[in-house]
Amino acid sequence: DIQMTQSPSTLSASVGDRVTITCRASQSISTWLAWYQQKPGKAPKLLIYKASNLEGGVPSRFSGSGSGTEFTLTISSLQADDFATYYCQQYNTYSRSFGQGTKVVIK
Amino acid sequence: QVQLQESGPGLVKPSETLSLTCTVSGGSISYNYWSWIRQPPGQGLESIGYIYHTGRTTYNPSLKSRVTISVDTSKNQFFLNLSSVTAADTAVYYCAKDMGTMPFPYKWGQGTLVTVSS
Numbered sequence: 071d072i073q074m075t076q077s078p079s080t081l082s083a084s085v086g087d088r089v090t091i092t093c094r095a096s097q098s099i100s101t102w103l104a105w106y107q108q109k110p111g112k113a114p115k116l117l118i119y120k121a122s123n124l125e126g127g128v129p130s131r132f133s134g135s136g137s138g139t140e141f142t143l144t145i146s147s148l149q150a151d152d153f154a155t156y157y158c159q160q161y162n163t164y165s166r167s168f169g170q171g172t173k174v175v176i177k
Numbered sequence: 178q179v180q181l182q183e184s185g186p187g188l189v190k191p192s193e194t195l196s197l198t199c200t201v202s203g204g205s206i207s208y209n210y211w212s213w214i215r216q217p218p219g220q221g222l223e224s225i226g227y228i229y230h231t232g233r234t235t236y237n238p239s240l241k242s243r244v245t246i247s248v249d250t251s252k253n254q255f256f257l258n259l260s261s262v263t264a265a266d267t268a269v270y271y272c273a274k275d276m277g278t279m280p281f282p283y284k285w286g287q288g289t290l291v292t293v294s295s
Contacts (some may be wrong), residue, residue, distance in 0.1 A: 071238065104281050106222075113271055113285035114222065120277075157222055161281040164235045166224040 072096050072160050076169035082177045089145040091172045093158035098138045102162035105134055105143045109154045179204035181272050181286035189293050195259040199272030206230055206253045210275035212282045213257045215268040228255055262293045
């Protein structure tokens with residue numbers, strides 16, 4: 071099974087900050103990686119797919135990069151609406167797996 | 178705009194089978210992949226498995242011995258059965274529509290909490 075490790079687990083930031091979340095895969099997944107945002111009591115929402123493709127309707131301050139085993143999600147200027155938990159997910163293999171999540175909290 | 182709605186019992190007894198239905202509206206269930214994902218309270222997301230409209234399935238190896246996912250295209254529904262449940266199976270269960278030739282969850286239902294308790 072492919073293990074996905076996100077860092078940090080919690081990130082404290084202020085509105086306007088540039089924020090970067092890292093996701094590492096235990097083996098190469100090419101660019102078969104998605105990023106989701108989840109707010110309390112809500113279903114996850116797709117932000118990025120195939121490592122760097124922005125889902126329609128997602129603000130351009132979100133971007134994704136990486137390939138192989140290391141990936142990043144960047145929020146260029148954090149907004150109040152962005153305080154949430156973020157998950158990466160690999161779909162390179164039939165057995166998909168998620169990272170453990172990164173919670174972005176107000177500093 | 179496709180919508181997904183999970184339904185089923187909110188309480189299941191230990192050792193019994195958890196059964197959920199996902200009803201798809203606003204689009205056809207055909208020619209797509211459909212997923213089940215769960216999230217224990219306060220924890221992260223876990224993929225359970227997914228199904229193509231033809232009935233071809235793929236399951237998470239850690240759950241494979243207990244999981245069955247099926248589809249009824251005439252009703253635009255797909256289903257999850259998880260047998261021999263324990264308290265560790267208590268979670269919010271989500272169904273989702275997948276996207277892409279290498280499919281991944283794209284549009285999620287709101288989720289339904291299933292508690293395993295006697």
